[in-house]
Amino acid sequence: MTETDCPVETPASGPREGAFGNAVALACRECGHQVELGPFYACPECFGPLEVSYEFPAITREEIEAGPRNIWRYQALLPVPTDIQSSPNTEPGFTRLLKADNLGRELGIENLWVKDDSTNPTNSFKDRVVACALSAARELGSKVFACPSTGNLANAVAAAGARAGIKTVVFIPSNLEHPKQVNSAIFTENLVAVDGNYDDVNKLASEIAGEEDGWAFVNVNVRPYYAEGSKTLGYEIAEQLGWRLPDQIVIPVASGSQLTKVDKAFQELIKLGLVEEKPYRIFGAQAEGCGPVATAYKAGTDAIRPVKPDTIAKSLAIGNPADGIYVLDIARRTGGAVEEVTDDEIREGIVLLARTEGIFTETAGGTTVAVTKKLVEVGALDPTQETVVINTGHGLKTLDAVSGQVSAAATIAPSYAAFKATGI
Amino acid sequence: MTETDCPVETPASGPREGAFGNAVALACRECGHQVELGPFYACPECFGPLEVSYEFPAITREEIEAGPRNIWRYQALLPVPTDIQSSPNTEPGFTRLLKADNLGRELGIENLWVKDDSTNPTNSFKDRVVACALSAARELGSKVFACPSTGNLANAVAAAGARAGIKTVVFIPSNLEHPKQVNSAIFTENLVAVDGNYDDVNKLASEIAGEEDGWAFVNVNVRPYYAEGSKTLGYEIAEQLGWRLPDQIVIPVASGSQLTKVDKAFQELIKLGLVEEKPYRIFGAQAEGCGPVATAYKAGTDAIRPVKPDTIAKSLAIGNPADGIYVLDIARRTGGAVEEVTDDEIREGIVLLARTEGIFTETAGGTTVAVTKKLVEVGALDPTQETVVINTGHGLKTLDAVSGQVSAAATIAPSYAAFKATGI
Numbered sequence: 001m002t003e004t005d006c007p008v009e010t011p012a013s014g015p016r017e018g019a020f021g022n023a024v025a026l027a028c029r030e031c032g033h034q035v036e037l038g039p040f041y042a043c044p045e046c047f048g049p050l051e052v053s054y055e056f057p058a059i060t061r062e063e064i065e066a067g068p069r070n071i072w073r074y075q076a077l078l079p080v081p082t083d084i085q086s087s088p089n090t091e092p093g094f095t096r097l098l099k100a101d102n103l104g105r106e107l108g109i110e111n112l113w114v115k116d117d118s119t120n121p122t123n124s125f126k127d128r129v130v131a132c133a134l135s136a137a138r139e140l141g142s143k144v145f146a147c148p149s150t151g152n153l154a155n156a157v158a159a160a161g162a163r164a165g166i167k168t169v170v171f172i173p174s175n176l177e178h179p180k181q182v183n184s185a186i187f188t189e190n191l192v193a194v195d196g197n198y199d200d201v202n203k204l205a206s207e208i209a210g211e212e213d214g215w216a217f218v219n220v221n222v223r224p225y226y227a228e229g230s231k232t233l234g235y236e237i238a239e240q241l242g243w244r245l246p247d248q249i250v251i252p253v254a255s256g257s258q259l260t261k262v263d264k265a266f267q268e269l270i271k272l273g274l275v276e277e278k279p280y281r282i283f284g285a286q287a288e289g290c291g292p293v294a295t296a297y298k299a300g301t302d303a304i305r306p307v308k309p310d311t312i313a314k315s316l317a318i319g320n321p322a323d324g325i326y327v328l329d330i331a332r333r334t335g336g337a338v339e340e341v342t343d344d345e346i347r348e349g350i351v352l353l354a355r356t357e358g359i360f361t362e363t364a365g366g367t368t369v370a371v372t373k374k375l376v377e378v379g380a381l382d383p384t385q386e387t388v389v390i391n392t393g394h395g396l397k398t399l400d401a402v403s404g405q406v407s408a409a410a411t412i413a414p415s416y417a418a419f420k421a422t423g424i
Numbered sequence: 425m426t427e428t429d430c431p432v433e434t435p436a437s438g439p440r441e442g443a444f445g446n447a448v449a450l451a452c453r454e455c456g457h458q459v460e461l462g463p464f465y466a467c468p469e470c471f472g473p474l475e476v477s478y479e480f481p482a483i484t485r486e487e488i489e490a491g492p493r494n495i496w497r498y499q500a501l502l503p504v505p506t507d508i509q510s511s512p513n514t515e516p517g518f519t520r521l522l523k524a525d526n527l528g529r530e531l532g533i534e535n536l537w538v539k540d541d542s543t544n545p546t547n548s549f550k551d552r553v554v555a556c557a558l559s560a561a562r563e564l565g566s567k568v569f570a571c572p573s574t575g576n577l578a579n580a581v582a583a584a585g586a587r588a589g590i591k592t593v594v595f596i597p598s599n600l601e602h603p604k605q606v607n608s609a610i611f612t613e614n615l616v617a618v619d620g621n622y623d624d625v626n627k628l629a630s631e632i633a634g635e636e637d638g639w640a641f642v643n644v645n646v647r648p649y650y651a652e653g654s655k656t657l658g659y660e661i662a663e664q665l666g667w668r669l670p671d672q673i674v675i676p677v678a679s680g681s682q683l684t685k686v687d688k689a690f691q692e693l694i695k696l697g698l699v700e701e702k703p704y705r706i707f708g709a710q711a712e713g714c715g716p717v718a719t720a721y722k723a724g725t726d727a728i729r730p731v732k733p734d735t736i737a738k739s740l741a742i743g744n745p746a747d748g749i750y751v752l753d754i755a756r757r758t759g760g761a762v763e764e765v766t767d768d769e770i771r772e773g774i775v776l777l778a779r780t781e782g783i784f785t786e787t788a789g790g791t792t793v794a795v796t797k798k799l800v801e802v803g804a805l806d807p808t809q810e811t812v813v814i815n816t817g818h819g820l821k822t823l824d825a826v827s828g829q830v831s832a833a834a835t836i837a838p839s840y841a842a843f844k845a846t847g848i
Contacts, residue, residue: 090782096515102512122782159782160782162780174832178827179820179823182823182826183819185832186784186819187782189833193832195836208840351610355612356586358611395607399603403602408596410616410617412616414625419632424616
């Protein structure tokens with residue numbers, strides 16, 4: 001697809017002045033070719049993915065710290081207008097960064113933090129990217145706000161669309177966890193279940209995007225703007241550490257976009273002088289049942305072979321990850337790695353995080369914790385260095401994964417004698 | 425029970441200097457008698473409930489604004505030490521205050537806000553009170569951190585205890601919603617299901633508190649400290665409005681504690697000169713299936729007759745509310761009211777909030793939205809005045825309440841033709 005047949009309808013006059021903040025163009029990640037800011041996502045020269053590029057003015061820590069307690073404090077670093085706060089949105093971000101000493105002791109890591117995105121408005125990091133996509137859809141005059149999704153994205157799109165008063169249509173695999181289905185259907189009349197896996201749903205979305213006018217598929221035709229939202233995870237971690245980069249960071253990999261954007265965020269902060277330049281290592285976490293990037297990493301190849309997902313970590317179940325190649329680049333360049341764990345290890349990771357730090361994560365977070373454990377065991381992650389683990393979503397959405405593992409210790413009559421008999 | 429036979433074990437030396445911040449005593453809400461700060465909750469003179477009283481120094485907006493982005497920014501106003509941040513806790517609070525223009529239009533209210541506590545660490549306002557109770561338990565040298573709960577409190581206690589590394593035991597009615605059970609069991613080995621309703625569970629907890637040493641039941645024997653945590657809801661609303669009180673506020677009523685503490689917070693802010701004094705009206709929201717305070721309010725009496733709860737709003741299902749009498753006082757003194765709605769209205773309230781503002785609330789929040797609607801209809805709430813509605817918990821915990829109401833619009837094959845056939 002070239003820019004000329006892009007399906008999103010732009011207002012006749014084009015986007016208003018300042019619609020995309022300090023962004024100046026879309027640049028191809030493969031060949032560097034630049035196109036104007038608009039509803040484009042593929043390079044007209046080489047079909048490579050387009051990415052937002054900026055001309056940043058001087059930006060100070062003080063300006064950022066004076067901003068709102070959500071991702072819009074980083075407005076100057078995102079493709080959104082300066083008045084973004086005045087448009088109804090879910091106001092995501094600035095989630096907790098918790099010092100995780102208990103988990104650190106269990107994993108043998110001296111200085112460990114958990115960035116907890118499960119407390120976002122719809123309980124996953126997707127609220128960040130969707131907020132940026134919503135801004136783009138609004139500036140581009142889109143009439144429908146849509147996505148293919150493994151669940152978390154559907155939740156975020158449906159909620160953000162409801163609040164913004166724009167029609168939403170969300171597409172999910174029909175076998176998705178029940179809580180994630182209800183958590184979308186509660187917000188929109190247009191939840192469409194598709195008989196197929198995520199890659200099938202994604203393909204259908206691209207087809208609809210090609211046929212219909214005025215649809216903004218957040219992760220398809222406004223993907224360049226959408227993806228920039230993940231940078232805010234990197235900005236927040238640095239700011240919450242006291243304007244400092246961690247030594248090591250472990251990030252789950254589905255499409256791979258989040259990992260690449262955290263790296264981009266760190267690079268931007270260094271270039272802007274907001275943090276001191278230093279080496280950092282980025283690690284990717286996958287499930288064995290859908291680990292195409294981990295497989296390629298271990299094989300020492302750039303060729304990522306698509307897989308048919310079979311894992312409880314459904315939010316990571318993207319068999320053909322669009323940004324997998326960039327994840328490999330970053331892991332290798334920074335001295336990180338991409339590792340994978342079994343479904344049983346994922347379940348153990350969920351319980352471990354809950355019992356040590358009081359955070360109930362979904363299967364993706366269980367994957368990240370379990371991979372962190374494995375990285376220490378195989379010697380890939382240095383346990384003496386400051387390490388951040390990202391928790392991207394909430395365990396209430398994937399209850400079935402642990403329902404069989406945890407339960408009431410006892411059911412008793414309402415009497416002290418009955419309680420004493422439990423031995424607790 | 426008198427202070428001398430209180431079951432919590434205090435360190436031989438007593439609490440350390442500054443253990444309770446600017447708090448100076450516990451004062452009886454009925455007779456005014458004061459006792460020293462300690463593990464006491466009932467007046468030794470009249471058996472009335474004890475409440476924390478303070479001698480506040482001058483406190484400025486700037487000092488508060490320079491604090492952390494959680495409830496500890498209000499440390500000086502809470503019974504916690506100045507170094508509270510350095511002890512592991514879940515760091516709750518400073519949740520979103522969203523301008524709710526879409527919901528306002530639906531309800532006919534011109535200037536409406538939603539304070540959204542569903543994004544707290546365990547997705548309800550209970551994280552606030554539990555964080556204060558945890559501090560008290562720590563300062564008092566308690567060995568077990570426990571509670572009777574309708575669900576949300578169990579989640580918060582189990583998570584906070586895990587993070588703090590203290591043994592937790594949580595008691596719930598055995599018929600509690602499955603998600604709330606898993607959301608406790610994930611954090612603790614000691615979830616005890618009790619065959620009975622909340623009032624039975626509460627009675628059992630009091631019995632255990634009287635028999636065992638060193639147990640801090642957050643809402644029983646450290647209740648005075650615990651309850652102060654709800655004040656932070658009031659502080660945040662005022663700060664987030666730009667250091668200003670709203671004209672009207674609608675708050676769900678279970679025990680009634682939250683409503684009374686929001687009033688206390690507003691009064692403290694006025695006395696400290698942090699906000700301008702002005703009239704405000706406080707409204708209470710209950711379910712018809714458990715509306716003892718609403719019933720007394722409408723009957724014009726102070727006599728609250730206990731009821732046997734029968735409502736989907738399980739987190740409000742306290743048939744014998746400890747602070748009901750104070751709720752009546754405040755509603756009448758401020759020109760508010762206490763209203764109640766049916767389970768069907770509660771379900772409609774949940775869907776209405778989701779579809780208009782992208783917030784998925786639990787049954788308690790559905791109750792508050794539905795009561796707000798009813799208060800406008802009956803003319804009790806002035807639709808031209810600035811109004812805040814508190815959402816206390818998350819819909820993912822009470823999925824069954826709406827599972828039958830919302831679902832996928834269609835399940836289709838992964839083809840464009842199949843999508844077009846849906847008519848969306």
